[in-house]
Amino acid sequence: MKFVRFGPPGRERPGCIDAEGRLRSLASYLPDISREYLDPDRLSRLKSIDPRELPIVTSSERLGPCLADVGKLVCVGLNYADHAEEAGMTAPAEPILFMKPTSSIAGPDDDLRLPRGATKGDWEVELGVVIGLGGKYIEEAEAMAHVAGYCMVNDISERCYQLEGTGQWLKGKSADGFGPIGPWLVTADEIADPHALTMRLDVNGWRAQDGTSGSMIFRIPFLISYISRFMSLAPGDIIATGTPAGVGMGQKPPVYLKPGDVMELEIEGLGRQRQRVLAWDGAGAGA
Template identity: 55%
Template sequence: MKLLRHGAPGAEKPGLLAADGTIRDLSGHVFDLSGAALDPDTLARLGAIDPATLPVVDAGTRLGPPVSGTGKFICIGLNFSDHAAESGMAVPPEPVIFMKATSAICGPDDDVIIPRGSEKTDWEVELGVVIGKTAKYVSEADALDYVAGYVVSHDVSERAFQAERAGQWTKGKSCDTFGPIGPWLVTRDEVPDPQNLGMWLKVNGEMMQNGSSKTMVYGVAFLVSYLSQFMSLHPGDVISTGTPPGVGLGMKPPRYLKAGDTVELGIEGLGTQKQTFVADI
C-alpha cells in the first residue's frame, strides 16, 4: 500500500495511490496519516479498502509529506563506506546519530529554500524508515516489526553551517524545507528487502548519485534496534539512514546548489521527488 497526503500545505488530507495510478482520498476512513494511523491494525484496515470505492483526487494536486506530526526526525551519518571515503572520514565504529528539525519537513516536490548566507547547500538521497509502533529496547531480529514503511528522504545539507560554524551537524541539516519526504509511504509488506533498493539523484538532469541500500554499513533492522537502546521510537518518527556517494561535498572541486537548480531523486519502489531550489527572501 502506498499512503500519501494531498492538498495545500497545512491542509493535507490522507490518501493512497491506486494500482491504476490515480490518487484516492481516504478522508472518510482516517482523519490523517499521523503516527496513530500507522499501527498494524489501522494499516490492515486501510489495506482492506477497495481503492475503486474511494473518491478520485484531481491529477496534479500537490502531495505533502506522507506522515504528519512526526515527533523525531533522526539521521544516520556516514552510513555508506564509499560516502565516508569521499567525505574524508572513517567509517564509524557505531552509527553516528544526529537530529534534523521536524520543521524542515516538506512535500516531495515543494521548492527547497536556500537559506540566507548559504554557499554550500548540498544534496543527499536517503532511505527513510517510518516507525509504526513504539520501540524500546527491541532486538535486531524483531526490529522490522516496528516499521510501518519506507519513504524517499532528501537530506538537504548546508555544509558550512554543518561543519564550519562551531556546532553539531544539526544546524546544517535543519533549515526550513531541508527535509522533503515522500511522495508516499510504502508499507513494509511491499518492501521485502530494504537492503536491496536502488537509489539515485540527478542535478539539472545530470546523474550525481547512483547507489544501493545494499552498501549501507548499518542496515535498517540494526538501526531501529540500536536507536531503541537510547530512546523510545514512536509511531510517525522518521529515520533517514544515510546516503551513497556522489554528494557535492565529495567532488573535486566541490559543487553546490544555487537558485534555479532542479534536483530529482528516487528509490526503487518508493517513488520519486523533484525540487526547484530557490533563494530565501
C-alpha cells in the first residue's frame, strides 16, 4: 500500500494511492499516518482495505511528509563508494552515522528556503527505511522483519556549514526544510528488492544523480542491526541509507543550489519529489 498525508502544513489528513494513481482518503479509518499504525498487526489491517471503496481526493491537495510523527531521522554517510570517491574520502570500513532533527522534515514538494548566509546548498537523493517494529541489538538475519516500508528522502546540505569552520555535519544537515520525505510511505510488501531501485535527481532539468540502491556499501539488514547497537530503534524512525554519486559538491567545478533552482527526484516505486529553491526571506521561517 502507498500511504500519503495531504492538506496544509500541520493539518494533514491520511490517505493512500490507488492502482490508478489517484489519491483517496483514509480519514474514516485512522486520524493520521503515524507511528502507532506501523505496528505489524495494525499495518496488516490497513493493507486489507480496498482503496476502490475510499473517497477520491482532489489532485490539487498539497502532499505533506508521508509520516506524521517521525521519532528520529538517522542518516548513513558515504554509503556509496562512488559518492565517497567524489567527496575525496575513503569508503568507510563501517557505517558513518549522523542525525537530522525532525524539524528539518518537509513535504515532498514544499519549497526549500535556503538558510541565511548559505552559499553551498547541495542535494542527495536517498532511500529511506521506515521502522515498524522497534528493538535494540537486532540480529541482522531478523532485521527486515522490523521494516514497515520505504520512502524517498532528499538529504539536503549546506556544505559550508558542514565542512568549513568547525566542520560539523549536524550544522550542515539540520536547517528547516532540509529533509523532505515522501511523497509515499510504501509498505515493504510492495518493494520486491529494496537493493534494486533506480535513483535519480535532476536540477533544472539536468541529470545530476543517476544510480541504483544496489550500490550501497552497507545494506539495509546490516544497517538496522548496526544502528540498533548504539540506540533503540522505534516505530516511526527513518533510516536514510546514503546517496549515489552526482551531488553538487562532487561536480567539476562544484555546483550549488541558488534561488530559482528546481530539484526533481525519483526512486523506482517510491514516487517523485519536486522542490523549488528560494532565498532566505528574513521572516525567521524555513521552507
